[in-house]
Amino acid sequence: MTQAITLRNFLTHHAAPDGLDPDLIFLIEDIASACRVIGNRLRNAAFEGNHGLAGETNVQGEDQKKLDVIADETFARICGNSRRLAALVSEEQEDAVWLKQPEAGDYLLFFDPLDGSSNIDVNLSVGSIFSVCTVAAPGERDILKPGHTQRCAGYAIYGPTMMLVLSVGDGVFGFSCEYGTGDFRLTHPGMSIPEKTAEFAINTSRHRLWDQPVRRYVEECLAGETGPRGRDFNMRWTASMVADVHRILIRGGVFLYPADEGNRAAGGKLRLLYEANPMAFLVEQAGGRATVGRTRILDVMPENHHQRVPVILGSAEEVTRLSDYHAASE
Ligand code: AHM
Ligand code: MG
Numbered sequence: 164m165t166q167a168i169t170l171r172n173f174l175t176h177h178a179a180p181d182g183l184d185p186d187l188i189f190l191i192e193d194i195a196s197a198c199r200v201i202g203n204r205l206r207n208a209a210f211e212g213n214h215g216l217a218g219e220t221n222v223q224g225e226d227q228k229k230l231d232v233i234a235d236e237t238f239a240r241i242c243g244n245s246r247r248l249a250a251l252v253s254e255e256q257e258d259a260v261w262l263k264q265p266e267a268g269d270y271l272l273f274f275d276p277l278d279g280s281s282n283i284d285v286n287l288s289v290g291s292i293f294s295v296c297t298v299a300a301p302g303e304r305d306i307l308k309p310g311h312t313q314r315c316a317g318y319a320i321y322g323p324t325m326m327l328v329l330s331v332g333d334g335v336f337g338f339s340c341e342y343g344t345g346d347f348r349l350t351h352p353g354m355s356i357p358e359k360t361a362e363f364a365i366n367t368s369r370h371r372l373w374d375q376p377v378r379r380y381v382e383e384c385l386a387g388e389t390g391p392r393g394r395d396f397n398m399r400w401t402a403s404m405v406a407d408v409h410r411i412l413i414r415g416g417v418f419l420y421p422a423d424e425g426n427r428a429a430g431g432k433l434r435l436l437y438e439a440n441p442m443a444f445l446v447e448q449a450g451g452r453a454t455v456g457r458t459r460i461l462d463v464m465p466e467n468h469h470q471r472v473p474v475i476l477g478s479a480e481e482v483t484r485l486s487d488y489h490a491a492s493e
Contacts, residue, residue, distance in 0.1 A: 167348035170195055170327065170338050178331050186247040187331070190270055190295065191315060195327055195347055197241040198291050198319035199340060201234045201277065205289070205321050214284050222257040222469060230283055231255060234276035234291060242272055249298050252306050252468055254437040259306050259468065269298040270314070271306055275437035278318075279403025288322040290405025294441040306468055310440035310461035317441065318405045328354070328412065330448040335412065351413075356451035360415035360478040362397045364407045372423035376456070376488035380419075404433065408442050408476070412449055417477035417485070421456070430471040431455075435463060439474050452482035456489040 168177070174188045208214050208230060217227040235255040242248060243262060249269035252259045255276060263269070273294040282289050295315040296308045317329030325340035327347050337351025363384055370378070384396035399416070401407050407418050422431045433439050443453030443460035453460045453476035463472060475485050 170347040193242045202325040265298040288406040292318045307465040316444040335449045357415035362416040365419040417481040422473040431473040
């Protein structure tokens with residue numbers, strides 16, 4: 164049996180050539196603790212009466228599950244004490260929560276506390292997604308930062324194994340939670356997305372709503388060996404972005420939640436700051452690409468912190484092909 168190094172050891176000695184700011188290490192450790200607690204609450208949800216709806220709607224007008232609320236409170240409670248954390252910005256909260264007078268170099272934590280929560284009651288994988296940016300100047304309360312300014316991004320996946328996958332800008336590393344000690348230990352160093360793939364992920368029930376470039380792409384994949392792509396494609400869709408992105412980080416693939424007739428007025432389905440940016444950061448760090456169609460997700464300048472965007476990410480060759488199809492249709 165291998166004795167993989169702990170998250171703390173990795174962050175302290177291996178994560179960045181010049182070392183990481185100790186306060187960022189503390190913050191990432193707090194995020195890991197919050198995820199560990201959320202994972203345990205998920206595991207015991209049936210015994211604690213925590214399945215089902217909380218009876219409230221969130222800022223997006225969506226029904227909140229009890230576990231959405233618990234996960235949001237857990238992030239705030241555990242991460243809220245970090246000395247250099249200036250603000251918490253949650254998908255579940257209407258406004259950013261400022262914790263201190265921001266100083267240059269302080270951190271901003273963006274998070275979707277429980278993503279894919281429609282999967283909870285059917286006992287499939289869900290996750291938490293997070294992103295850390297810095298305050299540029301003393302007193303600055305700007306939370307609308309493009310994704311390329313992220314200092315760290317990652318997710319926890321609550322699946323058969325609880326894992327934490329993160330990047331601090333020097334590759335992508337996966338840590339499995341060891342049963343018994345609760346330690347996150349490095350089991351997936353240097354995660355990378357193969358450039359080529361024959362697997363795509365999209366909610367095909369929205370086929371009638373798609374724009375021409377997405378329709379063309381999927382139809383060509385479905386045509387298989389005798390079609391223009393000359394090979395058979397597989398399709399997977401879990402309705403849990405964390406699970407779909409995790410699969411792509413492990414074995415490649417392309418994930419699409421495009422703008423379509425049904426969601427165009429809202430800008431798309433997935434949130435830029437809590438879902439698209441952190442996942443795009445990870446995907447690029449793993450050698451893949453992430454766009455809203457043609458534009459790189461990490462270059463989108465946010466206009467509000469609950470903004471939604473189209474998302475196309477994964478294996479570089481397929482994302483480039485989709486970008487070309489979008490360009491050709493303009
Ligand atoms: P949520 O934040 O309300 O859970 O919504 C985000 C989820 C993603 O995890 C997933 O990719 C997508 O919504 C699934 O959408 P659909 O139900 O349309 O397939
Ligand atoms: Mg979500």
